[in-house]
Amino acid sequence: MTxxxxxxxxxxxxxxxxxxxxxxxxxxxxxxPVELExxxxxxxxxxxxxITSDDLRSLLEGLGFSExxxxxxxxxxx
Numbered sequence: 001m002t003x004x005x006x007x008x009x010x011x012x013x014x015x016x017x018x019x020x021x022x023x024x025x026x027x028x029x030x031x032x033p034v035e036l037e038x039x040x041x042x043x044x045x046x047x048x049x050x051i052t053s054d055d056l057r058s059l060l061e062g063l064g065f066s067e068x069x070x071x072x073x074x075x076x077x078x
Contacts, residue, residue, distance in 0.1 A: 004036065013044060018053045031065070039063070 004026065006014065014022075026036045039060065047055050 004033075004040075006054055010040070010044065013049075014051045015053070018051050018056050021053045 004023065006019065006050045022036065022039065025039075026033065031039065038058070042063070043056060043059055044049050046059065
């Protein structure tokens, strides 16, 4: 298990519950480490001010992630 540590420029941006939400997604396997880094970078660049759990849920929805599923899980096979 890999644990992501906030850098100094990130520490003040993420609310504790938002950071916990991201860690839970990564630890559960819902997102890969590469996807987690992409989500963090997107959140930092697209969300002004403090980043909340609601902000992250909206961001993930816009990226094609649903609660507990990555984009690849949403593919339909006929």
